[in-house]
Amino acid sequence: MAQPTVPEPIADDELYAYTEGLRRDPRGANPPDWRVDWADGPWPVTVYSGGRRTSLSATSAGPLSALHRVLSGSLAISRVRNDPAGGVQATPETPVPHHGPRVQMRRPVPSGGGMYPTEAYVVPAEEDLVHHYCPYRHELVCLGRTGAAALLRRTLGLAEGEPTGHLVVLTTRFWKSFYKYGDFTARLAAVDAGVVLGRILRLAEAEPGPARLRTGFPGAAVAECLGITATEDVREVPWAVLGFGPPAGHRGAAHPASVPAPPRALERSRRIKRSAAFDRLQRACQEPAVPPAPAVGGEPPAPPPLEPVPLAAPRRPALLDPAVLARRASRGARFTGAEVECAALSTVLHTATDALSGLARTGSGPAAHWAAHTRLHCAVHRVSGVAPGWYRYQPEERSLLRTGADADPRCAVTVRKALLAASFNPELAAFTVHISTPLDWRAWRGPVAYREQQLAVGAAMEAITLAAAAERLCGHPVLGFDADLIDRAYRLVDSGHGVQGQICVGAVRADPQWEMGISQR
Structure with a gap:
């Protein structure tokens, strides 16, 4: 009887060399002919046409009040900056000044180049409908997709009785950074998501009830739960799922008649560039990692024996x-x-x-x-x-x-x-x-x-x-x-x-x- 073949590890020397190159030589991440098409860049926020919208504010009642506090302190547009010169937007490869908009929208978290590629999808407590968070209007846009909470539970392996409260899924729309930084986005977007994750986790832990974080899950399966199945050019993928707030009651599936029609996502860019190495890395990241034995890496060398x-x-x-x-x-x-x-x-x-x-x-x-x-x-x-x-x-x-x-x-x-x-x-x-x-x-x-x-x-x-x-x-x-x-x-x-x-x-x-x-x- 033939022995079953063991699949080759997804992580290989070529991908490791690619990621190390992003750390050690950011200016060499893109090909020599890389150029930024400033006129064809994406909008700074995801724009939807239609859809049912729920505003969040300091006066929001019930479970929405916690969502307001967490999202307004992390992803909401909180400041407006005026720069008559339009700023100086440059890439590592093309340090030629580019005059951007005179008025720039800023959020409470830092973001490389002010691109803010990290997005949030929300399943509010005691609901089972997926919403997209709009930072510009500080509102939830219902995507008309029901059954998300149950699907997320099964996909993440949560126990049937484990409380979750609100569910917030962080994703990245890569094109928001890729159009400017190209392959360096593979690193920039991951760090940006970590910045947002750190802030949201900090704010969620200040709310009543437990906060539970899941990462390293099957990304394609979670994307399917949200209805954002990644296209072959890997435009958007989920990174983390956070449950916080008081445990939710029964999330019964919404009656079909009460589910609003889904909105239509609009895209400003006419041409979305691609990179074979970037896409390969992101596709490989859709599968969960297998823990090592023994643990990865050790400690950096001890400093000389000097007095601390x-x-x-x-x-x-x-x-x-x-x-x-x-x-x-x-x-x-x-x-x-x-x-x-x-x-x-x-x-x-x-x-x-x-x-x-x-x-x-x-x-x-x-x-x-x-x-x-x-x-x-x-x-x-x-x-x-x-x-x-x-x-x-x-x-x-x-x-x-x-x-x-x-x-x-x-x-x-x-x-x-x-x-x-x-x-x-x-x-x-x-x-x-x-x-x-x-x-x-x-x-x-x-x-x-x-x-x-x-x-x-x-x-x-x-x-x-x-x-x-x-x-x-x-x-x-x-x-x-x-x-x-x-x-x-x-x-x-x-x-x-x-x-x-x-x-x-x-x-x-x-x-x-x-x-x-x-x-x-």
Whole structure:
């Protein structure tokens, strides 16, 4: 009798080389002839024609009040910025200034290039209809699809009696970033989803009732539940499902006569580009990852045996204060070079560690694994009581360990040198936080592990920028930098770990352009 053949692992050396190339050489992600068609870009929000709509506001009653608080603090358009010059939109390959719209809509979370590719689909508590969340009008658009809650339960393997409350599914519409960044979207969109996931999880945990997170699931099956079955060019895929709020009652299937007609999604772009390597990675990510044995990666090498630098006790910032949630800003940030208190550095690092611990505790599968193995490093430029240099954060002791034998007063210059586009002045920041993870995700036997790795990076970025805002500082996140140079500075080369993200933090000059907050109707 013939033995059954064992399928080859989906994750292979070619896909790993592709994802490592996105980290180490962002400017080489796209072919030399890559050009951005600015006139044919997508709308900044998904636009529907028709459909039943439910407005969310501070006066929303019952279960909708929790949805209002969670979505308004994460995905809703909360500020409007005026820039008479139309901003300077550039890609790593074509740094030629492009004049965009003078008025830009901004959300409470940072997003690479202000593209906001992460979308949210909602199954409200005690309902069984799928809604799409519109951040522009802060409303739910009913998609006319019933039975979603039961399908999601079965697909995610939830127990029949397990409470879920509201169900929020985060997806990515890749074209919203791909039209500008091309293949680099494979990394940018995953980190963007992690930023949104970190913020939504933070807000959901503040609501009554349990919060439960699922990632690493069969993406195609969840997309089918929502009625957004991915086309062959992989335009939209789900990343995470979050259940929160008080347990819902019985979600009976809606009577066919009461189900509204589905709306029609509109697309502004006439031509949607594709990339074979990008599509291959996203198709491979539709299948769940298989946990490794033993665990992926190890720890970065221990720093030299030097005395740790103790940090001041972290403060307890009001992270859920609506003013703090809306203050997060990075565009146009010009650092002043002012020194900051040690307590500010301690608060930012402690908040990020808490966020990663929360993701590891609430999540399951590869997301929890990567959150537990994500590390924080710090280049100190101007922090009172801490000598400039390269450090690794020790969360248990709340201290810094120098990764080199000597202080490095020129570390700020190195951070500036590593920047691939001179869009701001990182050398005048007070400190720069770098996020590192184990690099090789192939032991998981599924490229979805790469996506989960980047989700953890995004969750840490969200916490760092939010804590900086609470300290009345600015956090400017960057993904496009010389990762090899920074790896060498922290002595991570050949360690199995590598730097994945960078956030410069410090005081900034007053912005000459006006930006005002808005409230939903």
